[in-house]
Amino acid sequence: MAYSDKVIDHYENPRNVGKLDAEDPDVGTGMVGAPACGDVMRLQIKVNDAGVIEDAKFKTYGCGSAIASSSLATEWMKGKTLDEAETIKNTQLAEELALPPVKIHCSVLAEDAIKAAVRDYKQKKGLL
Amino acid sequence: MSTCHFALFDLQPAFVLDLEQLAVRYRELARETHPDRFADAPAREQRQALERAAQLNDAYQTLKSPSRRALYLLGLRGDTLPLEATVQDPEFLLRQMMLREELEELQDSADLAGVAAFKRRLKAAQAELEGDFAACWDQPGERERAERLMRRMQFLDKLAFEVRELEERLDD
Numbered sequence: 001m002a003y004s005d006k007v008i009d010h011y012e013n014p015r016n017v018g019k020l021d022a023e024d025p026d027v028g029t030g031m032v033g034a035p036a037c038g039d040v041m042r043l044q045i046k047v048n049d050a051g052v053i054e055d056a057k058f059k060t061y062g063c064g065s066a067i068a069s070s071s072l073a074t075e076w077m078k079g080k081t082l083d084e085a086e087t088i089k090n091t092q093l094a095e096e097l098a099l100p101p102v103k104i105h106c107s108v109l110a111e112d113a114i115k116a117a118v119r120d121y122k123q124k125k126g127l128l
Numbered sequence: 129m130s131t132c133h134f135a136l137f138d139l140q141p142a143f144v145l146d147l148e149q150l151a152v153r154y155r156e157l158a159r160e161t162h163p164d165r166f167a168d169a170p171a172r173e174q175r176q177a178l179e180r181a182a183q184l185n186d187a188y189q190t191l192k193s194p195s196r197r198a199l200y201l202l203g204l205r206g207d208t209l210p211l212e213a214t215v216q217d218p219e220f221l222l223r224q225m226m227l228r229e230e231l232e233e234l235q236d237s238a239d240l241a242g243v244a245a246f247k248r249r250l251k252a253a254q255a256e257l258e259g260d261f262a263a264c265w266d267q268p269g270e271r272e273r274a275e276r277l278m279r280r281m282q283f284l285d286k287l288a289f290e291v292r293e294l295e296e297r298l299d300d
Binding site: 031032033034035036037038040042059061105108109112116 | 221
């Protein structure tokens with residue numbers, strides 16, 4: 001199966017790979033996995049006092065589409081408020097990356113990771 | 129058409145299976161239903177023979193893999209579970225991530241003894257998961273836990289696959 005140029009670009013030059021301190025009260029961590037393909041994805045956000053995501057990092061063990069989906073997700077999240085970030089949909093990620101139908105679940109995983117990271121942050125701050 | 133996979137082998141649905149016996153029975157049944165035996169039969173019977181052979185193969189592949197057997201059993205007892213799902217099992221996933229990192233380091237250092245030790249730990253972890261699943265999957269009120277254990281088995285399958293790939297690369 002051929003990957004789109006955008007997937008290859010994110011796969012070869014992933015944005016924002018890395019780790020933030022999960023113990024930092026300003027950091028939210030989303031840990032999700034797709035058991036059927038064994039993909040594991042960690043997506044982290046660092047939120048400033050104004051409620052804006054000032055940094056985002058990810059680490060994904062998975063296929064090119066899963067890596068590209070999480071890479072793009074971190075790119076899109078930076079500079080957004082939590083509420084804005086939560087509106088990012090897997091369909092937008094899949095469309096931007098031109099994912100084929102069999103790889104749509106990779107973008108679903110990235111959306112679930114965004115939601116998990118935001119929820120973790122909100123729980124830490126007592127907002128949930 | 130949709131005979132239960134276990135019934136095809138004259139077995140009751142169970143997680144603990146004698147895999148050697150299953151393999152022997154599979155070969156017997158495969159011989160009996162082999163489409164070649166129906167080469168001179170009418171087209172309808174030939175088609176049925178093909179379907180039976182495909183069904184038998186599917187059943188065997190499902191039953192011989194612990195994670196696929198677990199998924200199938202949970203489907204028999206309740207709603208069929210989707211193959212694709214997002215799992216949120218943070219501690220387990222964090223451990224998976226650390227194990228993948230460890231595997232990367234073993235690759236970088238081409239540490240064959242390290243890979244062998246890693247494989248032993250993985251096998252032990254798989255055996256433990258399978259034991260836990262066997263003890264709870266048919267217990268009332270344990271479905272959620274059984275499902276989580278089955279999903280964990282799937283992740284370890286992937287890890288085992290990665291180990292095999294690494295072994296092949298290091299072999300070259």
